[in-house]
Amino acid sequence: MAADPEPTETVPASPPPVPVYFVAEQTGISAEAMGNALLVQFPDIVFERHRIPFITSIAEARRAVAVLDAAMKGPRQPLVFTTIADDTISGILRSSRAPIIDFVSSHLGQLERILGSRALHLAVRVHGVDDLAKYDRRMAAVEYAIEHDDGESLRHYDDADVILLAPSRCGKTPTTMYLALQHSVFVANYPLVPEDLETIDLPDPVRKLRARCFGILTTPERLAQVRHERRPDSTYSSIEQCRWELKRAEIMFRSHRIPTVNSSAKSVEEMSTVILQHLNRP
Amino acid sequence: MAADPEPTETVPASPPPVPVYFVAEQTGISAEAMGNALLVQFPDIVFERHRIPFITSIAEARRAVAVLDAAMKGPRQPLVFTTIADDTISGILRSSRAPIIDFVSSHLGQLERILGSRALHLAVRVHGVDDLAKYDRRMAAVEYAIEHDDGESLRHYDDADVILLAPSRCGKTPTTMYLALQHSVFVANYPLVPEDLETIDLPDPVRKLRARCFGILTTPERLAQVRHERRPDSTYSSIEQCRWELKRAEIMFRSHRIPTVNSSAKSVEEMSTVILQHLNRP
Numbered sequence: 243m244a245a246d247p248e249p250t251e252t253v254p255a256s257p258p259p260v261p262v263y264f265v266a267e268q269t270g271i272s273a274e275a276m277g278n279a280l281l282v283q284f285p286d287i288v289f290e291r292h293r294i295p296f297i298t299s300i301a302e303a304r305r306a307v308a309v310l311d312a313a314m315k316g317p318r319q320p321l322v323f324t325t326i327a328d329d330t331i332s333g334i335l336r337s338s339r340a341p342i343i344d345f346v347s348s349h350l351g352q353l354e355r356i357l358g359s360r361a362l363h364l365a366v367r368v369h370g371v372d373d374l375a376k377y378d379r380r381m382a383a384v385e386y387a388i389e390h391d392d393g394e395s396l397r398h399y400d401d402a403d404v405i406l407l408a409p410s411r412c413g414k415t416p417t418t419m420y421l422a423l424q425h426s427v428f429v430a431n432y433p434l435v436p437e438d439l440e441t442i443d444l445p446d447p448v449r450k451l452r453a454r455c456f457g458i459l460t461t462p463e464r465l466a467q468v469r470h471e472r473r474p475d476s477t478y479s480s481i482e483q484c485r486w487e488l489k490r491a492e493i494m495f496r497s498h499r500i501p502t503v504n505s506s507a508k509s510v511e512e513m514s515t516v517i518l519q520h521l522n523r524p
Numbered sequence: 525m526a527a528d529p530e531p532t533e534t535v536p537a538s539p540p541p542v543p544v545y546f547v548a549e550q551t552g553i554s555a556e557a558m559g560n561a562l563l564v565q566f567p568d569i570v571f572e573r574h575r576i577p578f579i580t581s582i583a584e585a586r587r588a589v590a591v592l593d594a595a596m597k598g599p600r601q602p603l604v605f606t607t608i609a610d611d612t613i614s615g616i617l618r619s620s621r622a623p624i625i626d627f628v629s630s631h632l633g634q635l636e637r638i639l640g641s642r643a644l645h646l647a648v649r650v651h652g653v654d655d656l657a658k659y660d661r662r663m664a665a666v667e668y669a670i671e672h673d674d675g676e677s678l679r680h681y682d683d684a685d686v687i688l689l690a691p692s693r694c695g696k697t698p699t700t701m702y703l704a705l706q707h708s709v710f711v712a713n714y715p716l717v718p719e720d721l722e723t724i725d726l727p728d729p730v731r732k733l734r735a736r737c738f739g740i741l742t743t744p745e746r747l748a749q750v751r752h753e754r755r756p757d758s759t760y761s762s763i764e765q766c767r768w769e770l771k772r773a774e775i776m777f778r779s780h781r782i783p784t785v786n787s788s789a790k791s792v793e794e795m796s797t798v799i800l801q802h803l804n805r806p
Contacts, residue, residue, distance in 0.1 A: 260639065268794070269794055271557060272557045272560070275553060275558065276554050276558040279555075279607050280627075280632065280635055282648040283628070283643035283645070284639060285644065287639060295797050296797070319638060321635070321639075327565055341634075341638050345561070345631075346565070348631070349562055349625050349630070350562065350565060352623075353566070353625070356623050359566055359569060362566075363565070368561050370791055371789065371790065371791045381698050384698045384701055385697070388673065388701075391670065413663070416662075419666055419701050422701075423698065423792070509649075509651050509653045509659065511553055511651035512649075514551075515552065515575075515577050515578070519577065
């Protein structure tokens with residue numbers, strides 16, 4: 243017996259994503275940073291991000307306009323975030339029919355008035371290597387971070403601006419790398435192993451460097467989860483062991499008045515900001 | 525014989541730096557990125573940067589206003605860049621007498637009109653860990669980068685999104701870390717040692733992964749300089765050796781149609797942007 247054809251079930255179609263373009267003369271990092279800071283204000287909209295970096299010639303600007311105008315024919319109006327400072331390139335971009343949010347031209351006039359000075363109105367590299375000594379120091383910081391990761395080498399702890407202390411898998415390494423790469427800070431990190439945690443004394447290699455130490459803590463649940471991925475069902479990843487190590491580390495930090503940050507709810511950017519505030523560095 | 529008192533030599537006083545404040549509900553990374561993109565347009569002015577992050581309460585906002593108003597009494601009018609989305613906090617900040625460039629409130633209305641949607645107007649974490657799976661992937665990318673740095677482990681090359689190839693000291697490692705940290709890309713890097721460079725064949729560990737390879741080159745002069753810092757006056761750091769290695773690497777890359785980027789004039793941000801464009805990833 244043939245069933246009556248059932249009506250086709252209609253799943254409510256999710257709206258198409260809004261295309262977002264970050265257009266820049268250089269890497270587009272600034273346009274993306276600010277664009278994203280605005281887009282998070284619309285949590286119910288899905289965005290589809292595209293980068294159009296290194297737009298430095300009239301021909302490239304025209305190609306970018308062609309991409310944006312093509313996007314205007316799609317189901318959702320695109321958004322364009324730019325940081326173009328060159329007046330010619332900026333003018334070409336504005337010939338696009340797409341709505342453009344230009345973080346540079348919107349504010350440059352205001353800044354010129356406040357500073358009483360005329361801006362260049364030219365493409366300038368924000369993320370360049372023009373200051374070679376500064377760039378080399380940054381690269382040296384990355385190298386230092388890798389050499390001194392996870393207690394790998396204890397030789398040059400004296401050169402560290404900050405030494406991160408924490409039990410294994412609390413998030414020392416990514417924070418170390420971030421501080422080195424983004425802020426040229428010389429960071430060593432030292433893993434507190436269970437033997438270290440049996441006393442409240444600071445481990446030998448950092449004993450005389452208390453003032454530069456910074457502790458990282460997390461929750462036992464998060465630590466157990468992260469450790470479980472590395473060594474499932476081990477003592478190492480058991481909640482009891484994690485709880486004990488964190489408790490002992492906390493006591494150690496407190497008794498030496500070492501500042502701490504909790505990695506369970508903080509990203510590397512957030513932890514790094516806390517650590518930099520403590521170091522009182524820009 | 526007493527000499528006549530000479531007139532005190534007057535060195536032309538350099539103008540005091542302009543204090544710049546980045547005020548934010550979170551880390552301040554977006555405000556700083558955009559603020560710096562504007563400040564580079566004034567290369568003749570010296571700026572003195574300060575961060576005031578984590579302003580989330582009325583009391584903290586009032587303390588920030590006190591800092592800004594105090595700065596107004598200094599020799600140069602301060603600049604303030606903010607990304608405050610919370611209307612209450614933003615209102616308190618605007619009670620400061622300092623000129624404020626607010627990247628969020630300046631553009632949120634325009635975005636609301638384009639998107640036909642009301643923004644949250646609340647502090648939202650841009651650099652948070654709310655999407656734990658995404659955050660864990662990022663942390664895994666950093667771990668992968670460290671494990672596969674400088675040919676350390678060849679085990680999981682298959683998992684790499686990209687494999688950076690270059691002679692020693694061309695800048696593989698910082699670029700690797702940047703791509704991992706900022707873009708969650710799984711990057712391995714493989715050092716081309718002189719033996720590798722004696723043939724144009726790709727080294728064994730990457731032979732079957734040509735499509736994921738990316739070459740880094742630099743100038744012989746820059747390479748010699750960087751190597752000299754590590755091993756002064758060695759064959760390794762000699763200009764002849766650097767020239768030979770770079771030439772051979774270039775021939776290898778060209779014969780396998782491996783794309784390349786030159787690190788001598790590009791920062792890690794710029795190289796990473798080029799590599800991401802090639803990977804066609806946002």
